[in-house]
Amino acid sequence: xxFANKKSDYTLFSEKSISYRSFGLHNLKNIPLLxxxxxxxxxxxxxxxxxxxxxxxxxxxxxxxxxxxIPKDPIFQLTFPQKKMLNQQHYNIIxxxxxxxxxxxxxxxxxxxxxxxxNPHPAGQLNDNVPEYKGRKLNGIQHKYNETVLFFPKQGxxxxxxxxxxxxxxxxxxxxxxxxxxxxxxxLIKYIEVHPEVTDLLxxxxxxxxxxxxxFSNYINQILYANIKHLHTIRxxxxxxxxxxxxxxxxxxxxLILRTxxxxxxxxxxxxxxxxxxxxxxxxxxxxxxxxxxxxxxGAVIRTQSPVLRxxxxxxxxxxxxxxxxxxxxxxxxYMFIPRDTGAKEYFKISLIDAYQIFRDAFMNVGGNARTVxxxxxSCYPGKIQILGISRILNEDVLVLTFIQxxxxxxxxxxxxxEINFDAYWIDDLKPAFGxxxxxxxxxFRPNYYIDQLMVSLFD
Numbered sequence: 001x002x003f004a005n006k007k008s009d010y011t012l013f014s015e016k017s018i019s020y021r022s023f024g025l026h027n028l029k030n031i032p033l034l035x036x037x038x039x040x041x042x043x044x045x046x047x048x049x050x051x052x053x054x055x056x057x058x059x060x061x062x063x064x065x066x067x068x069x070i071p072k073d074p075i076f077q078l079t080f081p082q083k084k085m086l087n088q089q090h091y092n093i094i095x096x097x098x099x100x101x102x103x104x105x106x107x108x109x110x111x112x113x114x115x116x117x118x119n120p121h122p123a124g125q126l127n128d129n130v131p132e133y134k135g136r137k138l139n140g141i142q143h144k145y146n147e148t149v150l151f152f153p154k155q156g157x158x159x160x161x162x163x164x165x166x167x168x169x170x171x172x173x174x175x176x177x178x179x180x181x182x183x184x185x186x187x188l189i190k191y192i193e194v195h196p197e198v199t200d201l202l203x204x205x206x207x208x209x210x211x212x213x214x215x216f217s218n219y220i221n222q223i224l225y226a227n228i229k230h231l232h233t234i235r236x237x238x239x240x241x242x243x244x245x246x247x248x249x250x251x252x253x254x255x256l257i258l259r260t261x262x263x264x265x266x267x268x269x270x271x272x273x274x275x276x277x278x279x280x281x282x283x284x285x286x287x288x289x290x291x292x293x294x295x296x297x298x299g300a301v302i303r304t305q306s307p308v309l310r311x312x313x314x315x316x317x318x319x320x321x322x323x324x325x326x327x328x329x330x331x332x333x334x335y336m337f338i339p340r341d342t343g344a345k346e347y348f349k350i351s352l353i354d355a356y357q358i359f360r361d362a363f364m365n366v367g368g369n370a371r372t373v374x375x376x377x378x379s380c381y382p383g384k385i386q387i388l389g390i391s392r393i394l395n396e397d398v399l400v401l402t403f404i405q406x407x408x409x410x411x412x413x414x415x416x417x418x419e420i421n422f423d424a425y426w427i428d429d430l431k432p433a434f435g436x437x438x439x440x441x442x443x444x445f446r447p448n449y450y451i452d453q454l455m456v457s458l459f460d
Contacts, residue, residue, distance in 0.1 A: 016250070017246075017251075017252070018058075018059070018246050018250060020057060020058070020244060020246070020251075021057060021058040022055055022056070022057045023055070023056050023057065023061070024049070024054055024055045024056075025045075025046055025049045025050070025054060028042070028046070031056075033061060033067045036067050036070050037070065037071075041071065043095075044081065044082065044083040045080060045081050047081075047083070047086070047091055047094045047095045047098060048081035048082065048083060048085050048086050049081045050094050050098070050107060050111050051086060051090065051094060051111045051114050051115060051118075052081055052085060052086070052164065052169055052344060053162045053169050053172035053173060054162060055158075055159070055161050055162045055172075056079045056080065056161045057160055057243065059160075059243065059245075060075065060079055060243060063285050063287075064242075064281055064282060064285075065079075072311075074278075074281065074311070074312045074313065074318075075279060075281055075282070077164065077309075077311045077312050078163055078164060078165070078278055078279070078309075078312050079162070079164065080164070081164060082164070082311075082347065085164060085344035085347045086114075086344075087346065090114045090117075093110060094110065094111065094114070108174050111173075111174070112173075112174055112175060115170065115173055115175055118342060118343055119341055119342045119343075120169075120175060120342065120343075121178055121180075121342070122167070122340050122341055122342045122380075128144075128381075128407075129142040129143065129144045130143075131143040131191060133187060133190060133194075138182070138187055138188070138191060139180065139181075139182060140153075140154070140180055140181045140182020140183075141182060141187070141188055141191065142180070143191075143195075143198075144383075144405075144407065145383070145405045145406075145407075145409075146197045146198070146409055147197060147198060147199045147200055148199075148200040148201075149188070149191070149192060149195075149198050149200070149202070150202045150203075150204055151182070151201060151202070151203050151204070152180045152181045152182060152204060152205060152206070153181070153182070153183065153185075153203060153205070153208060153215075153219060154181040154183040155210075155212075155215050156203070156204075156205040156208040156209075156211045156216075157171050157179065157206035158172060158205070158207070158210050159172075159205070159206055159210060159239060160207065160209075160210060160239070160243040160244035160247075161239075161243040161244075163239065163276075163278070164344055164347075164348075165307060165309055165312075165339055165343065165344060165345075165348045166343065167339070167340035167342050167343065168180075168205070169342070171205065171206050181206075185219055185223070186222075188223075189222065189223060189226045189228070192231060193226065193228055196230045197230075198230065198231065199230060199231065199232045200231075200233045200235060201223070201231060201233070201234050201235065202235040202236075202274075203219070203234065203236050203237065204237035205237070207237075207238050207239055207240055208238060209236070209238045209240035209244075209247050209257070210240075212253060213253030213257045213260070214253065216257060216260060217256055217257075217259075217260040217263075220260050220263065220264060221260075221263075224263065224264065224267050231269065232269055232270065233271075233272055234264050234269055234270070234272070235273075235274055236271070236272070236273050237274045237276075238273065238274065238275060238276070239275075241273075241275045241276075241282075241288055241302075242275070242276060242277055242278070242288070245285070245287045245288040245290070245291035246287060246291075247291070248290075248291040248294050248295055249287060249290050249294060254294075258294055258295070258297075258298050261295065261298040261299075261300045262298040264300075265298060265300060266299075270300075270301060271299065271300040271301070272300070272301050272302075272303055273295055273300050273301065273302045273303070274303050274304075274305060274334070275303065275304050275305075276304075276305060276306055277304050277305075277322060277326065278306040278307070278312055278313055279312060279313055279318060279322065280322040280325055283322065283329065289329060292329050292330065292331065293329075293330075296330050301332060302330070302331040302332065303331070303332045303333075304326050304331050304332065304333050304334055305334045305335035305337065306335075306336065306337065307336075307337040307338065307339040307340075307348070308336055308337070308338065308339075308355050308358055308359070308376060309339060309348040309350070310347070310348050310349065310350050311348070312348070314354075314358060315358070316357075316358045316359075316360075316361035316365075317362070318362075319336065319359070320361075320365045320366055323362065323366050323370040323373060324366055324367075324370060326370070327366075327367070327369045332372050333370050333373035334373060334374070335373065335374055335375055335377055336355075336373060336374070336376050336377065337375065337376065337377050337378070337379060338350075338352065338355055338376050338378045338425075338426070340380075341380075341425075341426050341428075345425075349425045350425070351422060351423065351424060351425055352387055352399070352421075352424045352425060352426075352429075352430075353399075353420070353422050353424070355376040355387070356376055356389065356390070358376075359375045359376050359387075360389070374404060375387075380427045380428075382407055382411070382427070382441045383403050383404070383405045383406035383411060383412075383441075384403065384405040384406075385401055385403055385404070385427055386401065386403075386404050387399065387400075387401055388400040388402055388415065390420065393417070393433075394434070396433070396434070398417045398418065398420065398434075399417065399418040399419070399420055399421075399430065399433075400415055400416075400417060401415065401416055401417075402414060402415045402416070406441065411440075411441050414440070416432075416440060416441075417432065417433035417434070418430040418431060418432060418433055418439075419431045419432070419433050
């Protein structure tokens with residue numbers, strides 16, 4: 001019997017404890033269901049997994065993947081490396097190194113050289129997002145938007161399994177010089193204390209829920225003990241509900257995790273659990289439903305997000321079903337993202353126009369409670385840019401976009417126009433509409449009055 005303290009309202013569950021077992025390249029042969037794959041497909045996993053991180057676990061293997069639908073199964077695509085996730089040149093280099101029996105350290109060095117070509121940390125994460133306190137950079141902390149600070153606890157910089165699209169994949173590699181992490185909780189607290197504009201703290205990774213309950217609660221206790229009046233929300237970014245829901249039900253410290261969530265809520269702050277669900281299959285097991293229920297019983301809010309990914313969820317029906325089921329389970333649909341321009345982006349990428357159409361077709365078929373979701377959104381260097389739609393202005397079709405968040409707060413919720421480009425996959429592929437030289441945010445000293453006036457007439 002697993003239970004929280006008697007004052008809590010958590011539902012009690014009598015569940016058999018399940019032991020977590022992970023699989024990677026070192027013990028790939030221990031996955032019996034891989035017998036469904038050809039030797040060539042297994043070799044592809046080894047080649048691509050040498051560059052891009054690969055880890056899967058027994059819950060995913062036994063519950064989420066349809067092994068009769070390999071390699072098309074969406075969760076298989078989401079967790080197992082595929083050949084075309086590397087370009088042909090990079091694939092050949094690693095394949096040759098493996099086939100010729102090069103030493104392990106030499107293969108790691110070759111892989112690192114390739115990794116550095118894959119834009120390991122886009123959007124200014126290592127340079128422009130790192131804040132300073134008393135003249136010293138606070139590595140492991142990011143502060144891009146006024147209201148929100150990100151904290152990367154050192155003990156939370158791995159995951160229960162790795163997503164093949166992951167835009168923080170360098171955290172799990174041998175690229176030590178580009179990893180983001182910190183265990184300096186006191187520095188984080190001091191920084192937030194002197195920045196009254198900060199209302200939200202996002203604890204992220206990796207996955208904070210990989211930490212032991214004791215370490216996680218220690219971090220939270222110190223934050224709450226500081227009693228920072230302007231800190232209203234603590235967010236937890238996690239894929240654990242999808243990849244290891246036992247974390248909140250039968251793991252030996254599950255109740256400690258839930259009591260810690262409840263402690264945040266009782267402090268008068270919101271505990272916002274940012275859950276990553278990429279396909280409705282991740283919502284269908286009984287254990288994930290129990291885990292969701294237990295988290296919600298603490299008073300936490302669960303918000304959901306995912307990138308839109310080719311081979312995984314590039315179908316509006318997937319999103320429609322997923323959002324409906326999330327609402328039914330008590331969660332709040334939050335974001336549909338465009339995959340960041342890093343890692344295996346070429347494999348998963350979908351044009352901006354196609355992503356918008358997928359979003360729109362799904363959005364029009366859900367009820368109001370699911371229309372809290374925003375998308376498709378690019379989390380890029382200038383900020384979070386949302387595609388609002390296609391409009392006809394001055395006899396020309398244009399793409400209408402806006403900032404949900406911007407490095408400059410003045411950009412927030414400010415629509416702007418771009419030329420229609422069916423081959424655009426990222427903001428860098430777009431050009432301003434009507435022959436303008438720059439988007440307004442590309443030169444803060446040159447306001448784009450022409451576009452502004454068009455927007456005034458369009459939205460007035």
